[in-house]
Amino acid sequence: MSKIHVSAVVNGEPIEYLCDPAHTLLDVLRDQLGLTGSKEGCGSGDCGACSVTIDGRLTCACLVLGAEVDGMSIGTIEGLAQGDQLHPLQKKFVEMAALQCGVCTPGVLVAAKALLDRNPDPSETEVRYWLAGNLCRCTGYDKIIRAVLDVAADMKETAR
Amino acid sequence: MDDPATMPRAPLGLPLPHDSATLHVTGEALYVDDLPEPPGLLHAVLALSPEAHAEILALDLDPALTLLGDNGLAVTARDIPGINDVGPMSGPEPILADGIVAYVGQPIAAVAAPELARARAAARAVRATYRRREAVLDIPAAMARAQYVCPPHRMTRGDAAAAIAAAPRRLSGTFAIGGQDHFYLEGQVAMALPQEDGGVRILSSTQHPSEVQKMVARVLGLPEAAVTCEVRRMGGGFGGKETQPAIFAAIAALLARRAGRPVKLRLDRDDDMTITGKRHDFHVRWSAGFDTEGRLHGVEMELAARAGHDADLSPAIVDRAMFHALNCYRAPAVSVAGYACRTNTQSNTAFRGFGGPQGMLAAEEMIDAIARDLAIDPIELRRRNLLVPGDATHYGQRIEHMALPRIFDALLDGVGYASRRAEIDAANDGPGFIRRGLGFAPVMFGISFTATAYNQAGALVHLYTDGSVLLNHGGTEMGQGLYRKVAQVVAAELGVPPGRVRLAATSTDKVPNTSATAASSGSDLNGAAAADACRKIRSRLADFAARAHGGAPDEIVFADGHVRGPSWSFDLATLATQAYRARVQLWDSGFYATPRIHYDRARNTGHPFYYYAFGAALCEAAIDILTGESRILRADLLHDVGRSINPAIDLGQVEGGFIQGLGWLTSEELVFDRDGRLRTHSPATYKIPTARDLPPDFRVRLLEGADNPVATIHRSKAVGEPPLMLANAAWLAIKDACAAAAGTRHVRLDAPATPEAILRACGRLPAR
Numbered sequence: 001m002s003k004i005h006v007s008a009v010v011n012g013e014p015i016e017y018l019c020d021p022a023h024t025l026l027d028v029l030r031d032q033l034g035l036t037g038s039k040e041g042c043g044s045g046d047c048g049a050c051s052v053t054i055d056g057r058l059t060c061a062c063l064v065l066g067a068e069v070d071g072m073s074i075g076t077i078e079g080l081a082q083g084d085q086l087h088p089l090q091k092k093f094v095e096m097a098a099l100q101c102g103v104c105t106p107g108v109l110v111a112a113k114a115l116l117d118r119n120p121d122p123s124e125t126e127v128r129y130w131l132a133g134n135l136c137r138c139t140g141y142d143k144i145i146r147a148v149l150d151v152a153a154d155m156k157e158t159a160r
Numbered sequence: 161m162d163d164p165a166t167m168p169r170a171p172l173g174l175p176l177p178h179d180s181a182t183l184h185v186t187g188e189a190l191y192v193d194d195l196p197e198p199p200g201l202l203h204a205v206l207a208l209s210p211e212a213h214a215e216i217l218a219l220d221l222d223p224a225l226t227l228l229g230d231n232g233l234a235v236t237a238r239d240i241p242g243i244n245d246v247g248p249m250s251g252p253e254p255i256l257a258d259g260i261v262a263y264v265g266q267p268i269a270a271v272a273a274p275e276l277a278r279a280r281a282a283a284r285a286v287r288a289t290y291r292r293r294e295a296v297l298d299i300p301a302a303m304a305r306a307q308y309v310c311p312p313h314r315m316t317r318g319d320a321a322a323a324i325a326a327a328p329r330r331l332s333g334t335f336a337i338g339g340q341d342h343f344y345l346e347g348q349v350a351m352a353l354p355q356e357d358g359g360v361r362i363l364s365s366t367q368h369p370s371e372v373q374k375m376v377a378r379v380l381g382l383p384e385a386a387v388t389c390e391v392r393r394m395g396g397g398f399g400g401k402e403t404q405p406a407i408f409a410a411i412a413a414l415l416a417r418r419a420g421r422p423v424k425l426r427l428d429r430d431d432d433m434t435i436t437g438k439r440h441d442f443h444v445r446w447s448a449g450f451d452t453e454g455r456l457h458g459v460e461m462e463l464a465a466r467a468g469h470d471a472d473l474s475p476a477i478v479d480r481a482m483f484h485a486l487n488c489y490r491a492p493a494v495s496v497a498g499y500a501c502r503t504n505t506q507s508n509t510a511f512r513g514f515g516g517p518q519g520m521l522a523a524e525e526m527i528d529a530i531a532r533d534l535a536i537d538p539i540e541l542r543r544r545n546l547l548v549p550g551d552a553t554h555y556g557q558r559i560e561h562m563a564l565p566r567i568f569d570a571l572l573d574g575v576g577y578a579s580r581r582a583e584i585d586a587a588n589d590g591p592g593f594i595r596r597g598l599g600f601a602p603v604m605f606g607i608s609f610t611a612t613a614y615n616q617a618g619a620l621v622h623l624y625t626d627g628s629v630l631l632n633h634g635g636t637e638m639g640q641g642l643y644r645k646v647a648q649v650v651a652a653e654l655g656v657p658p659g660r661v662r663l664a665a666t667s668t669d670k671v672p673n674t675s676a677t678a679a680s681s682g683s684d685l686n687g688a689a690a691a692d693a694c695r696k697i698r699s700r701l702a703d704f705a706a707r708a709h710g711g712a713p714d715e716i717v718f719a720d721g722h723v724r725g726p727s728w729s730f731d732l733a734t735l736a737t738q739a740y741r742a743r744v745q746l747w748d749s750g751f752y753a754t755p756r757i758h759y760d761r762a763r764n765t766g767h768p769f770y771y772y773a774f775g776a777a778l779c780e781a782a783i784d785i786l787t788g789e790s791r792i793l794r795a796d797l798l799h800d801v802g803r804s805i806n807p808a809i810d811l812g813q814v815e816g817g818f819i820q821g822l823g824w825l826t827s828e829e830l831v832f833d834r835d836g837r838l839r840t841h842s843p844a845t846y847k848i849p850t851a852r853d854l855p856p857d858f859r860v861r862l863l864e865g866a867d868n869p870v871a872t873i874h875r876s877k878a879v880g881e882p883p884l885m886l887a888n889a890a891w892l893a894i895k896d897a898c899a900a901a902a903g904t905r906h907v908r909l910d911a912p913a914t915p916e917a918i919l920r921a922c923g924r925l926p927a928r
Contacts, residue, residue: 022277036194037187039395041345042429046843049345077187090185094177097808100816101639102184103345103395109185124856132850135843137343137396138639139812140819141851142858 004067010035011079019066026050028066029076037077037106041135048134051107051114052076058114077106080113088151089113098147100138108134112148120155122148170719171648171658172874175808179643179663180393191395192349192363193426201351202232202272204415204425205279207286208434209261209268212295212504212836216259216268216288224271224282232273232282233419240414242381246406248371250310253470253507255379255410261290262469263504264837265434267407272415272423295504297836299443299464302501309471309502315482315764317554318493323458327449331533334446335525336910337518339466340439340824341840342511343848344638346395348436349426350409352376352416359386360413365394366405367636368676373668375406376413387413392665397638398820399510402676403472404436433841437472437509438830440465442481444522454534454541456491459554461522465515467500468507474500477508479610479761481515483768486554487523488564488604489545494554504836510678512820513881516605517888521825521911524601524888528895532905538892539577539600543568547604556765557606561869563774563800564602570863571776571798580780588900593786596793597896601889602776603799605882606769607680608757614675615754615770617685621650621693622747623701625740627721627733629654629661634674635686636666640880641809642682648805649687649873653694655718656732671749680773680878683805685752687873693750701746704739705730771870773877774863775799777818777886779855781893785901785922788915790826792890794857799886802868802877814883815860821887823849825911826894898922 003018010033017032029035029052041049043062050061053075061076080087089112092098099105108131115122115130122130127148128141136144183189207224221234228234237244237258247253257268269286273279296302324330350372351363360380366372369389377384389409394401408425416423427435445462463481467474478498485496527545531538543565551559577598584596609615619633631650637643643663651658664670675685701723702713711725723735730738736746759766780794797818801810827847831839840846867875895909898921909921919925 030194035187036190039191039345040193040428042843044429044842044844047345047429081186086182086185090182093185094181097175097177097181097812099178099181099184099639100641100812101345101394101396102178102180102189103191105184106187128851128854132852135343135345135848135850137345137398137820137848138816140815140817141849141854142815142860143812145851145854 006067006070008069008071009073011076021067023066024062025064025066025069026061029061035076035078039103039106041103048111049104049107051110051134053110053114058111075110077110080109087113088154092147092151096143096147096150098139098143104134104136108136108144116152116155121152124149170652172652172805174806176644176648176658176806178641178809179647189393191346191393192351192365195363198353198422200421202274202415202419202421202423203276203279204270204272204412204423205283206267206431207269207271207283209257209264209266211261211290211292212264212297213293214261214290215293216257216261217291218289219268220287221269223285223287227278227282227285228271228273232271232278233415234269234271234282235414235418236269239418240379242379245378246375246410247471248403248473249475250471253472255407263506264835265506267435270411270415272419295836297503297505297832299441299466299501302503303464303499307502309467309500310475312497312499313479315496315555320458320460320493320495323493324447324449324460327457328451330449331529332447333525333529335444335908337442337444337521338912339441339508339830340511340828341433341830341846342398342400342438344396344398344400347427347429347432348405348408350405350412351422351424352409352412353422354416354420360416362387362389362409362413364389364391364405364409365401366391367397367401367638367678369636369666369668370672370674371403371676372406372409376410379410380413380417388667388669390665390667391636394636394638398512399514399678400436401638402510402678404509430841433846434838435506437468437507439511439824440467440474440477440508440515440518442518446522446526448526448530450530452534454530454536454544456489456545458493459486459491461485461496463496463519463522464499464501466503466505466508468503468505470507472507472509474508476610477510477515481519483555483606483610484516484519485522487520488547488602489523489527490547490551491554496554505832512817512884514679516881517821517885520603520885521888521891524892528892529906532899542602555768557767557769563866564604564776567774567776567798567800567863571778571796575778575796577778593784594782595785595897595901596780596782597893597900599779599781599889599892599896601886601892603774603882603885605773605885607773607878608754608768608770609675609679609681610759610768612757612759615681615685615757616675617689617752618671618674619686619689619693619750620670621690621697621750623654623697623736625733625737627656627660627731627736629656630664631661631690632664632670633686633690634666634671635682636677638677640682640813641806642677642686644809645683645805646687646690650690650694653691654698656721660721680880680882682880683876684872684878688752689750691750691873692752693748696748696750697746700744701735701739704742704744705735708738771868773800773882775882775886777889779889779893781890781897783894783897783901783918785924788919790894790913790918792822792855792893795855795890797860797886798863799883800863800866800877801879802866802872803875804862805874805876807862810862810879811860813879817883818886819849819854821884822853822890825887825891826913827853829912829914894918895921
């Protein structure tokens with residue numbers, strides 16, 4: 001089967017790859033680009049462990065073909081920190097113990113950032129509903145919700 | 161060990177982040193499937209039985225082999241050079257079906273190819289012809305045929321039947337408790353790497369590396385010393401990675417050995433849920449005799465579990481259900497019978513609580529029914545029946561410490577129980593389709609493996625001459641924070657900052673013959689073993705320092721990265737270098753075996769648990785009587801973790817355990833069709849709790865000032881499993897709301913309390 005040439009931007013870096021037409025974006029990220037922070041929890045778009053943004057929109061990478069993102073901009077967990085400088089969400093998740101096994105964590109963080117990008121001051125209900133597409137089996141979610149709300153409050157404080 | 165007055169402190173008790181927290185939030189933490197793929201790697205896929213019970217008349221691999229091409233291979237049971245048995249308690253329990261399939265989803269063959277897609281296509285092309293046998297799918301069918309994976313067992317104290325008959329009041333009931341899929345976010349995965357000397361190295365997502373090592377050796381016909389199993393971290397375990405990983409590691413190793421190439425076997429979610437065992441579903445029958453004050457005189461209970469097609473750990477799981485079948489309640493005469501039913505379904509296995517949750521829910525159902533029968537407040541009735549120090553349990557263990565009266569008081573202080581009860585009752589009498597309820601449940605969970613031999617652990621601690629420390633122990637990290645807690649113990653023992661302690665992956669070639677990281681025992685066992693190693697190192701260093709610099713060894717202090725004598729002080733690196741030059745050993749192993757525990761199963765006497773972990777919860781639920789939907793509106797939890805080594809990690813276990821228990825008792829339903837196929841094998845149909853299901857008002861506390869009265873590592877308590885059972889309060893709250901909706905004292909609410917179960921309990925759907 002002939003491969004498809006794709007040019008895209010991943011975490012701000014222009015890249016090109018040759019993609020098997022059957023491979024998902026998640027396959028491409030993990031197996032071709034070495035970006036293994038996105039995880040396969042279900043492969044059917046139900047668990048959110050492979051959450052990425054495509055042109056700013058939150059998406060499950062397992063539901064998109066690698067060939068579909070030509071000309072688009074992809075954001076993954078690997079692009080959240082600026083070098084050694086963790087994103088405020090990352091810092092807060094560490095501080096508040098909002099993680100345990102860590103497999104859902106990258107997807108939750110990508111989703112939380114996408115939420116704060118569109119709504120910097122979400123209510124608790126908005127955070128809960130937004131993150132309902134990201135399954136976590138360990139934490140019980142409370143610390144995750146608190147961490148996201150805390151970051152939003154900090155951002156509000158800083159903006160003042 | 162551990163006189164609290166002289167125990168080292170810092171960094172014990174600090175809420176330090178998980179050891180890999182930064183790697184988790186950056187996505188850099190590597191799980192087995194994230195590791196760079198070695199050259200020549202083959203990807204394996206399993207071919208599964210579509211039949212629940214059948215003879216395999218013919219197995220045709222040719223279509224699969226054609227698809228696989230020259231670089232692929234396929235194996236069946238006939239290709240196994242050693243023994244086709246990974247049974248942890250009894251056997252044989254095959255990794256690949258040999259002649260007979262016993263459940264839908266049982267692996268019948270394995271294929272491997274350089275490309276995953278090719279292997280998947282080949283697995284689908286494996287052809288088998290079957291001659292069907294009668295399939296026994298559920299508990300009633302197996303009970304009717306007296307078909308078990310081990311002989312039924314009974315724990316008896318006194319004459320329960322006579323005590324019930326003579327009691328002023330009698331009540332009996334029956335209900336069903338559902339199973340639960342582990343739904344660890346990282347599915348089962350193993351990579352097998354053939355070694356130059358005929359051995360094999362296994363990278364596995366397992367809670368039990370020693371068992372993976374042993375089973376791979378058995379299947380390949382190798383000595384255990386030729387197999388190494390390593391695990392740095394798992395993406396969740398919950399008991400689902402105690403025995404099950406051996407199956408997939410052994411298949412990967414078999415393929416790798418035949419191919420002479422590395423092989424990775426990673427199950428996708430649907431295969432994982434279809435193949436692997438789950439929490440046991442139970443059918444419960446109980447009968448109780450009591451007085452008009454509600455005090456128990458006698459209890460008879462029958463606990464029947466769906467074990468699945470082979471034993472796995474089911475005998476021990478049913479035993480633990482029986483140990484906990486009275487939870488924290490006293491009764492002079494008790495008879496508990498346990499049945500592990502053999503069915504043509506997945507072989508059910510360990511899951512957080514290991515039978516304890518089902519036994520404890522049975523006790524709570526019984527107590528709740530008695531409270532309703534006598535119209536006594538359910539919390540008051542529970543207080544009246546609590547075990548007190550000096551009592552013996554129905555398995556003969558003498559109660560030495562009982563924290564529950566204190567926990568009842570502390571939990572109920574300020575929660576407005578009486579006023580909320582009155583307000584809810586009044587609202588429930590009014591119009592509308594929403595009914596609310598309150599539920600209260602205590603937890604008393606026995607800590608120790610009930611198989612006494614497993615209560616041992618080893619550790620290996622290296623101090624290097626620059627003062628840095630490398631820690632190995634037999635426990636595994638699955639997200640629960642064990643590595644961090646043991647590292648805090650080591651840092652405290654050697655008096656170094658926690659950042660000085662580096663954690664090495666758990667590996668069978670470092671610490672051998674380990675027990676599974678299970679039974680909540682991880683930090684109790686491995687923390688104590690690591691402390692033992694540190695104390696040996698410290699003692700030798702103190703002797704050396706006293707000789708070299710003056711003072712008595714026992715007046716030398718290790719703290720803040722320094723070693724101080726009466727008139728001198730060195731940083732640890734300097735002293736370690738001096739000691740090295742003087743040829744003093746700077747590393748050591750440690751070992752721990754839990755003291756005091758023993759249990760004579762035949763005579764039902766002994767002291768199977770070193771101690772108990774306690775907790776309690778109060779929940780408020782609302783149900784919609786038109787749709788059967790439920791919500792937990794508020795949950796107050798109070799849990800006893802002893803003197804916490806790390807309160808942030810312990811709190812995470814309490815919160816996560818409760819929510820996982822809430823899923824088990826409400827939304828997580830395993831649905832099998834009449835042919836024995838599991839129809840809920842992905843998150844599209846199997847619903848674990850989401851962020852929306854967390855109670856909007858969620859108040860979680862650890863019991864303060866609660867040093868473990870027995871000498872555990874720094875007086876902490878095990879925390880992994882017990883909080884799951886706090887969710888029993890949520891189920892009781894929903895049941896309370898159902899009783900209000902039904903307008904009757906008694907309702908039967910099966911678990912999980914799905915909308916259908918709730919509507920049945922309310923009398924708005926016919927009983928099954």
